[in-house]
Amino acid sequence: MRIAFFVALLAASIFYSYIAFADLNFMTRSGRLGPGFFPRILGATAIVMTIWALLDEMRNEDAPHGAAQQWRDVALLMALALGYAVLLRLFGGLVATVIFLAVALSLLNRGKPLKNALISVLVPAFVYLLFDRILNANMPPALIDLPI
Amino acid sequence: MDIFSDLVMGLTIAISPINILYLLIGAVVGMIVGVIPGFGPSAGLAILLPVTFGMDPIGAIMMLAAIYYGAMYGGTITSILLNTPGESATVASTFDGFPLAKQGRAGPALVMQAVASFVGGTVGVILITILAPMFAQVSRSFGPPEYFLLALMGMLTLIVMIGAQWKLGVISALIGFALGTVGVDLETGQSRYTFGSAELIGGIYFIPIAIGLFGLGELFYAFYSGLHKTGSGGIVEYDKEERFWPTAQDWLSTRITMLRCSVLGFVVGVIPGAGATIASLMAYSTERSLSKNGDNFGKGEMAGLVAPETANNAASSGAMIPLLTLGIPGSASTAVLLAAFLLWGLRPGPLFMEQNPEFAWGLIASMYLGNMALLAISIFAIPLFVQIIKVPYRVLGPCVVVVCALGTFSVHASFVETFLMFGAGIVGFFMRLYGFSAAALVLALVLGPLAEEALRQTMTISRGSFAIFVERPPSLWIIAITIALVVLLPLLNRFGNSSSGKAEKAGQ
Structure with missing residues (x-):
C-alpha cells in the first residue's frame, strides 16, 4: 500500500x-x-x-503495517463519507445528513438505537438551523425531491 | 504614544456587544476543538471558516483568532486528565500534567495551566503590540525579491523542522505548489491544468483542501489509530479531590518560569515554520536545565507543566507577527488565517496596519480580551469540557464529516469543491499515515501563487538575472537569516526532543 x-x-x-x-x-x-x-x-x-x-x-522493509481491523474501520468510515457525498448530490443537505448519520451511527455505535436515532435527527436539525436560517449560507439542494 | 492611541482605538472597535459575542463563541469553540484529540487549531479554523462568511469581517477575524489561540487552552485539559494531548503543541504538557493529576493534584494543575496560558498569551499580545509596527516599518523596503525569499524561508524552515522525513516534507510542499498553479495564469491569460473545466479556471480553492486534509484526513487517521475504541475510561476524576486551587508554593515557584517561557515561546513563534509545538518542547527542556528541581521533571513538577503551556500560547501570538506585517504565514493555522484575510479582500503585509488600522488594531485588542475570557472559561467551564471529552469518537466522527461537507459546500455552493474536499480527506489520511506533511502542503498552496508572482516580477525587474537576490541589502539579510535558521533550527529541535524524551522516561 x-x-x-x-x-x-x-x-x-x-x-x-x-x-x-x-x-x-x-x-x-x-x-x-x-x-x-x-x-x-x-x-x-x-x-x-x-x-x-x-x-x-x-x-526500508521495516515499514509498519496496520492491523486488518484498523484498516477495516477506516475503510468503513471512508466508504460512509463517500456515500454521503453521493447522497448530498441526490437528496440535498438535510435528508442526506439524516440518512448518513442514521446509517453511520448504526454501524459505528452499535447497541444504542434510541441515542443514535436522536442524534440522527437533532444534529441535522441544528446544522440546518445554523447554516440555512442563522447564517443564510448555502445548503446542498436535492436532485431528487423525497415526498416528505 | 502612537501605539497606545492605536490600541485604544482597537479596543473601542473590539468592545461592541456583537464583537464580544463573536469573541466568546470563538474562545469556547477553540477550546472544544483543542479538547478533541486529533484536532488542532488548523482543523478547527479550516472547518469553521465557512461559518464566518455571513459575518462582519472584523467580528469574523476576531472569532477565528479566538478559535486559534483558544485551541491552545483546550488542548491541555486532555493532556492533564487523560494523558492524551488534544493537539501536538500540548504533548509536552502531558509529561508533568498527567503525573500531577495522578497524585491527586488535577485541580491545581488545571488552574495553573489556565493561568500559564493566560500569561503566555497576554505577554505575547503585549509584544505584538510593541513589535508589529516595528516589523512593518522594516519590511516597507521589501519588494518582489524579498517576498519571494520570505516565502522560500517559510517553506524551508517548515521542512527542516520535519527532521528525518524531510524528503516527504519537500514532496508535500511540491504537491501544494503544484495545486497552486492550477487555473488561469494571470500574466498571460493561459489556462493551466484546467482540462476544460470551468470550475477550475479560478484555481483550486484553498478551503476544500484545508478542510479535507485537516478535518477529514485527521478524522480518518484517528479511526485508524483506534481512538474511536479507546473512549475516556482513564479520565482522572478531578472533582473528587479535596483541593481545587493551587497553593502559594505553586504560584511562587513558577512565576519566573512563566515570564521566561513567555518570551522564549514568542521568539520561537515569530520564526516561520517553528511554531507552538517546538516552542513548548524547547521551553520544557530549558526549564528542566535551569530548574533546581530538574530531576523531578516528568514526575509531577508544576514548573514542568507551566513552561510548555506558557510557551505554546506565547508562540501562537508570535506567529501573528509575520502574518500581519509580512503576509507570510509561518504555520498551517496562520495559513488558514491568511486565507480568511484574503477572502475578505484584505492583504496582510507591510502596509496592512497603516491602511487598515481599525482591522489590525481591533484584532490585536481583541486578543487581550480573548485571553481574559479564556482564563475565566478554562477555569470555570472545566466540567463542560470534561463532558465533551466523554463523547465517544465513534459518535463524534460522523458529525465531523457532516460539518466538513456542509461547511465546504456553503462557501461557493459547489459540488465539485465538496467532492474535492472528500478526495483531499482520503489523500490527507494516506499522507498522515506515511509521514507526509499536510501543513507543508497547505502552506505551499497558499504561498505558491504569491511566490510565483513575486519570482516572475523579480525576473522582470532584473531582466532575467538571479543576481538581484544578492545585490539588494534586504534580500541579503533574508538569505543570511534563512541560512542561520536552517542550520540552527534542527539543533534546537533535537535539544527539545532529547530533553522531552528524558521526561517521558522519568514519568514511566
Whole structure:
C-alpha cells in the first residue's frame, strides 16, 4: 500500500511535468517568464524527489503495517463519507445528513438505537438551523425531491 | 504614544456587544476543538471558516483568532486528565500534567495551566503590540525579491523542522505548489491544468483542501489509530479531590518560569515554520536545565507543566507577527488565517496596519480580551469540557464529516469543491499515515501563487538575472537569516526532543 501510494505520486508528477513541458511555454513572446516556468521546475523536482523517496521506501522493509481491523474501520468510515457525498448530490443537505448519520451511527455505535436515532435527527436539525436560517449560507439542494 | 492611541482605538472597535459575542463563541469553540484529540487549531479554523462568511469581517477575524489561540487552552485539559494531548503543541504538557493529576493534584494543575496560558498569551499580545509596527516599518523596503525569499524561508524552515522525513516534507510542499498553479495564469491569460473545466479556471480553492486534509484526513487517521475504541475510561476524576486551587508554593515557584517561557515561546513563534509545538518542547527542556528541581521533571513538577503551556500560547501570538506585517504565514493555522484575510479582500503585509488600522488594531485588542475570557472559561467551564471529552469518537466522527461537507459546500455552493474536499480527506489520511506533511502542503498552496508572482516580477525587474537576490541589502539579510535558521533550527529541535524524551522516561 505504501509503495503503491508513492508510485501513484510518481505517476502524478510525471503527468504534471508532461503538461508543463508539452503545453506551457517557458518564456512569453516578450521575453518574460512564461506560464510553464514554475510548473516545469516543480514537476522536474517532484519526479526526482519522489523517485528518491520511493527508493528509500523499497529499501526500508521495516515499514509498519496496520492491523486488518484498523484498516477495516477506516475503510468503513471512508466508504460512509463517500456515500454521503453521493447522497448530498441526490437528496440535498438535510435528508442526506439524516440518512448518513442514521446509517453511520448504526454501524459505528452499535447497541444504542434510541441515542443514535436522536442524534440522527437533532444534529441535522441544528446544522440546518445554523447554516440555512442563522447564517443564510448555502445548503446542498436535492436532485431528487423525497415526498416528505 | 502612537501605539497606545492605536490600541485604544482597537479596543473601542473590539468592545461592541456583537464583537464580544463573536469573541466568546470563538474562545469556547477553540477550546472544544483543542479538547478533541486529533484536532488542532488548523482543523478547527479550516472547518469553521465557512461559518464566518455571513459575518462582519472584523467580528469574523476576531472569532477565528479566538478559535486559534483558544485551541491552545483546550488542548491541555486532555493532556492533564487523560494523558492524551488534544493537539501536538500540548504533548509536552502531558509529561508533568498527567503525573500531577495522578497524585491527586488535577485541580491545581488545571488552574495553573489556565493561568500559564493566560500569561503566555497576554505577554505575547503585549509584544505584538510593541513589535508589529516595528516589523512593518522594516519590511516597507521589501519588494518582489524579498517576498519571494520570505516565502522560500517559510517553506524551508517548515521542512527542516520535519527532521528525518524531510524528503516527504519537500514532496508535500511540491504537491501544494503544484495545486497552486492550477487555473488561469494571470500574466498571460493561459489556462493551466484546467482540462476544460470551468470550475477550475479560478484555481483550486484553498478551503476544500484545508478542510479535507485537516478535518477529514485527521478524522480518518484517528479511526485508524483506534481512538474511536479507546473512549475516556482513564479520565482522572478531578472533582473528587479535596483541593481545587493551587497553593502559594505553586504560584511562587513558577512565576519566573512563566515570564521566561513567555518570551522564549514568542521568539520561537515569530520564526516561520517553528511554531507552538517546538516552542513548548524547547521551553520544557530549558526549564528542566535551569530548574533546581530538574530531576523531578516528568514526575509531577508544576514548573514542568507551566513552561510548555506558557510557551505554546506565547508562540501562537508570535506567529501573528509575520502574518500581519509580512503576509507570510509561518504555520498551517496562520495559513488558514491568511486565507480568511484574503477572502475578505484584505492583504496582510507591510502596509496592512497603516491602511487598515481599525482591522489590525481591533484584532490585536481583541486578543487581550480573548485571553481574559479564556482564563475565566478554562477555569470555570472545566466540567463542560470534561463532558465533551466523554463523547465517544465513534459518535463524534460522523458529525465531523457532516460539518466538513456542509461547511465546504456553503462557501461557493459547489459540488465539485465538496467532492474535492472528500478526495483531499482520503489523500490527507494516506499522507498522515506515511509521514507526509499536510501543513507543508497547505502552506505551499497558499504561498505558491504569491511566490510565483513575486519570482516572475523579480525576473522582470532584473531582466532575467538571479543576481538581484544578492545585490539588494534586504534580500541579503533574508538569505543570511534563512541560512542561520536552517542550520540552527534542527539543533534546537533535537535539544527539545532529547530533553522531552528524558521526561517521558522519568514519568514511566
